[in-house]
Amino acid sequence: MPEIRNYTLNFGPQHPSAHGVLRLVLEMDGEVIERADPHIGLLHRATEKLAESKPFNQSIGYMDRLDYVSMMCNEHGYVRAIEKLLGVEAPERAQYIRTMFDEITRILNHLMWLAAHGLDIGAMTVFLYCFREREDLLDCYEAVSGARMHATYYRPGGVYRDLPDRMPQYSGSSKWHSAKTIAKRNGPRQGSLLDFIEDFADRFPGHVDEYETLLTDNRIWKQRTVGIGVVSPERALQLGFTGPMLRGSGVEWDLRKKQPYAAYDKMDFDIPVGVNGDCYDRYLVRMEEMRQSNRIIKQCVQWLRENPGPVAIEDHKVMPPSRADMKDDMEALIHHFKLFTEGYCPPPGEVYAAVEAPKGEFGCYIVSDGANKPYRLKVRAPGFPHLAALDEMSQGHMLADVVAIIGTLDVVFGEIDR
Amino acid sequence: MAKDILSNPVRLTALVDALGEALVGQGCETITHLGEVTLIVPSERLTDVAWILRDHPQLRFEQLIDLCGVDYAAYGKSEWTTEEASTTGFGRGVDRDQELAVDDPKRFAVVYHLLSLVHNRRVRLRVYAGSSQPMVDSIVPVWAAANWFEREAFDLFGILFRGHPDLRRILTDYGFVGYPFRKDFPLSGHVEMRYDPEQGRVIYEPVSIPPRVLVPRVIRSDSRYVQTGVSSESADA
Numbered sequence: 036m037p038e039i040r041n042y043t044l045n046f047g048p049q050h051p052s053a054h055g056v057l058r059l060v061l062e063m064d065g066e067v068i069e070r071a072d073p074h075i076g077l078l079h080r081a082t083e084k085l086a087e088s089k090p091f092n093q094s095i096g097y098m099d100r101l102d103y104v105s106m107m108c109n110e111h112g113y114v115r116a117i118e119k120l121l122g123v124e125a126p127e128r129a130q131y132i133r134t135m136f137d138e139i140t141r142i143l144n145h146l147m148w149l150a151a152h153g154l155d156i157g158a159m160t161v162f163l164y165c166f167r168e169r170e171d172l173l174d175c176y177e178a179v180s181g182a183r184m185h186a187t188y189y190r191p192g193g194v195y196r197d198l199p200d201r202m203p204q205y206s207g208s209s210k211w212h213s214a215k216t217i218a219k220r221n222g223p224r225q226g227s228l229l230d231f232i233e234d235f236a237d238r239f240p241g242h243v244d245e246y247e248t249l250l251t252d253n254r255i256w257k258q259r260t261v262g263i264g265v266v267s268p269e270r271a272l273q274l275g276f277t278g279p280m281l282r283g284s285g286v287e288w289d290l291r292k293k294q295p296y297a298a299y300d301k302m303d304f305d306i307p308v309g310v311n312g313d314c315y316d317r318y319l320v321r322m323e324e325m326r327q328s329n330r331i332i333k334q335c336v337q338w339l340r341e342n343p344g345p346v347a348i349e350d351h352k353v354m355p356p357s358r359a360d361m362k363d364d365m366e367a368l369i370h371h372f373k374l375f376t377e378g379y380c381p382p383p384g385e386v387y388a389a390v391e392a393p394k395g396e397f398g399c400y401i402v403s404d405g406a407n408k409p410y411r412l413k414v415r416a417p418g419f420p421h422l423a424a425l426d427e428m429s430q431g432h433m434l435a436d437v438v439a440i441i442g443t444l445d446v447v448f449g450e451i452d453r
Numbered sequence: 454m455a456k457d458i459l460s461n462p463v464r465l466t467a468l469v470d471a472l473g474e475a476l477v478g479q480g481c482e483t484i485t486h487l488g489e490v491t492l493i494v495p496s497e498r499l500t501d502v503a504w505i506l507r508d509h510p511q512l513r514f515e516q517l518i519d520l521c522g523v524d525y526a527a528y529g530k531s532e533w534t535t536e537e538a539s540t541t542g543f544g545r546g547v548d549r550d551q552e553l554a555v556d557d558p559k560r561f562a563v564v565y566h567l568l569s570l571v572h573n574r575r576v577r578l579r580v581y582a583g584s585s586q587p588m589v590d591s592i593v594p595v596w597a598a599a600n601w602f603e604r605e606a607f608d609l610f611g612i613l614f615r616g617h618p619d620l621r622r623i624l625t626d627y628g629f630v631g632y633p634f635r636k637d638f639p640l641s642g643h644v645e646m647r648y649d650p651e652q653g654r655v656i657y658e659p660v661s662i663p664p665r666v667l668v669p670r671v672i673r674s675d676s677r678y679v680q681t682g683v684s685s686e687s688a689d690a
Binding site (some may be wrong): 075076079081088089090093118273274275286290295298300378380383384386387398400404406407408410411412415422426452 | 455457458459482486487491510515516517519521525527529571573575577595596598600605609612622623624625626633634670672673674
């Protein structure tokens with residue numbers, strides 16, 4: 036028998052199941068992990084330092100690029116911090132729009148997570164299904180902001196513009212798709228954006244059933260996830276877990292319920308919690324969260340249909356005046372010029388504002404010294420403490436389980452490396 | 454819309470009272486501003502205060518949400534010098550050689566954000582770490598989540614954490630020199646890298662990008678905020 040010794044294995048940074056640029060240095064005893072040391076920072080862009088050199092509004096676009104699969108939730112955290120600092124509040128309709136798009140973003144994120152997690156541990160079909168639904172939601176992003184991903188739609192004091200009355204449609208001829216296919220795709224796109232979202236919300240629970248048929252009782256899926264990466268509720272709190280990672284361990288904590296913001300206090304929805312704190316429970320929690328998000332979207336659509344109104348405050352020190360006003364009102368033109376060249380100066384102080392992003396608590400800590408740029412911006416990314424716990428979660432597991440654990444952490448390096 | 458329940462005055466007063474009661478004799482200073490409570494903790498008391506905050510039945514801050522460094526060397530300094538502005542060049546009128554308060558004993562601070570799930574409260578701690586050799590005690594024994602956050606603050610600001618189990622750089626490149634988030638570290642950095650075909654490897658060179666400012670940093674007192682904020686703010690700087 037040859038002597039078996041511990042050895043060190045390098046995993047990533049270019050590995051399909053590293054979810055981006057994660058480099059892991061694994062100390063292994065045979066195929067069992069003794070220590071996992073994640074090396075991060077390969078996507079470090081110093082977003083926080085860049086934000087210190089720009090007026091407040093110009094950094095909203097950077098927030099999209101932090102966690103690049105839950106864009107609008109990041110914007111919401113940043114915009115909320117600025118609003119708290121300025122002491123302004125967005126109008127009610129803007130709050131409902133934000134709530135609706137936060138939940139659309141949550142579904143987008145969870146679909147991406149499910150697709151990648153499934154693919155990592157051997158379920159190819161669910162990947163294709165998830166991306167089919169993501170396409171519709173990205174179309175909602177595009178309709179409302181003009182960009183499929185990096186929307187920069189939320190602004191301090193409201194949102195950039197009201198929901199469009201007309202949903203963009205596929206063009207009539209294509210050499211790839213028949214006229215019949217295009218007509219079918221344009222079917223739900225005949226009305227406004229709200230009609231399209233409502234149509235999506237009506238069929239989405241059926242799609243979640245499809246994913247669950249593929250996975251929830253699947254023998255292989257359960258063998259790969261049940262009892263893997265178990266975290267007790269006490270450890271989850273110690274390790275700074277938030278969001279589905281914390282709820283998967285059975286701690287009932289959701290900022291949307293406990294510290295409601297936007298229009299969440301008027302929404303009727305439930306918070307799923309896990310029991311065992313393993314990968315399978317976290318999977319179940321996220322699946323149920325998608326269904327609950329769908330419920331919230333439906334309530335928002337109904338409210339938004341019935342209540343037209345302004346979507347931004349009238350304070351032109353913070354929100355730009357309308358293009359039409361600028362043509363014949365000198366003051367509006369000056370406001371526009373000052374806002375886009377210099378920005379606004381909030382009073383000195385420090386604020387921390389958090390939102391329940393799909394991955395957990397996304398918070399922004401802003402120190403202002405009264406200048407037109409943040410003196411210090413710290414982004415509290417939910418994935419950062421989650422990945423820090425990888426070492427503890429993977430000890431004693433096999434190499435293949437590390438992949439399942441990385442999947443269940445739902446890491447995105449845009450936010451971890453910042 | 455949804456009222457921020459954390460900034461409810463009754464709840465804030467209750468929190469301040471509970472903090473004052475539990476931390477008597479620790480020399481902490483409490484600031485309430487914009488609906489948030491900040492506790493300024495003397496650095497030698499940090500570990501004691503952290504244990505009390507976590508385990509005292511009236512406080513129970515079980516979670517460390519965030520930990521970050523702050524460099525106050527340029528606090529309150531604007532770079533917009535209109536009097537001596539030249540008429541040429543990009544970024545004219547910007548004062549790029551600012552006097553930074555590099556020796557201020559309150560230059561570096563470590564800021565902690567804590568969350569209590571039991572009482573549904575948040576609190577912020579600020580500990581001043583000194584200027585030339587910034588150092589505070591590590592709180593990894595109290596909250597395990599502090600491990601990577603402290604590594605990040607060390608990496609970006611050069612703040613040392615006494616007793617940290619594994620204080621290595623985390624976000625910057627292998628072999629990186631300097632502390633990039635300090636205010637005296639330029640935005641464009643000190644070195645740039647490229648592939649050198651003659652030597653057949655990647656080499657580092659001093660940066661060739663001239664520093665420029667797109668929008669100068671300007672501090673204006675906005676009259677709309679005079680009554681709301683500034684009075685209680687002087688202690689915050």
